[in-house]
Amino acid sequence: MRGHIDMNQIFFVIPAYNESFVISSVVRAVQKLCSNIIVVDDGSDDDTFSEAKSAGAEVLRHIVNRGQGAALATGVLYSLSKGAEIIVTFDADGQHDPSQINELIEPILQKKTDVVLGSRFLDSKLKTQNLHNVIPFTRLIILKLALLHQWFFTGLKVTDTHCGLRAFSRKAAEKITITQDRMAHASEILEEIARHRLSFIEVPVRVRYTAYSLEKGQRSLTGSIRILYDFFVGRFLNVKR
Template structure:
């Protein structure tokens, strides 16, 4: 595997060495990812002290493949959604003595060599949540299809308006978390709005959010990819519910009888 050049011209191996004896947990929510879960797990193992896969009720060969892998598997009996899978992952990691949790998608989109780069600000105490941004750097290698990029810009705008954040990639599923953030982040949604909800919760809790540039690929993905239109609509509907949740309930004085 080639080593990515991280920020400042350092390789992933150099960044990993700078983390010293930090205990890293890598978490992977997975649903029907039989084509990619094996290679994804193999790719992240060299960077993790523990790999935890939340099998969200898969009905394909994902459970059988995971049974052969040296990973911790947490299984939902039925498909509950990404938000529910992340909650399960957080609950498990809170019971471990980790210095950082790194979460990435199971479909092969994310490059495992970015794990040390995302974990570094958390381990060094500079951030509570680090978002891997596909658009932070002006990189000609960006493979995001134009129609997806337009949709992501809309979701970035909506999320920023609702949460008050200023981020370049609010929907990235590649993130690192501090132990404190695992305790304080509130995740209520079961669905695909979880990325936006985590930003909103972190902002409300006064947690520090930063971004690091990552690579992502879309062509020749082995795993399952979500319909971008359905995904986008789900996120927008969740943001609308989030706004409604924030509206103050009007008080009415009791009427004289």
């Protein structure tokens, strides 16, 4: 235990939509580190709910598909209600490496920062490779545009706006409000960090792009356009709030 926080006060929030193929293996991998695993089934029409539950996760369910941002908001609020002191967000498609979790939570345990953001672009292995061989081209373009969007609107200088592997202190999780249901939530989280003057650091994380995760991800032109749409419509709605 460090900083009066034990593992029973650390919660994982895993938003999931039609992830029955991999969700049980993801839950079991995380269980080696933490028992408080909250899977938010975002209106899946497959066996995601039953697979996650049988693997040992606590599963919340949206009746209809609302989007990753909405699923995260549901999971974070529920975790806070259960006494979470640290909340880790973790993707459901098997991209993230659970062995890196300590690198995310340690700075919060030591009271060094409020938020830890994973960054694929700080990974030393990634730096030595052609980015196009590691990250799909359309996704890379979207990520670069997101960096410009973020810097322009918030002044925050980060290397990766859209990595789903993050850790929040309770203080940060209580202050950050996620109102964007879909992909614009990633930018909204950074805007909330800036608005509330929360401290943050980035740490390098490895992402495993499998054939399955690419098929589920934003490889297609349609998916890329959807992210851009969410970014800019989300920005307009935030201005109107």
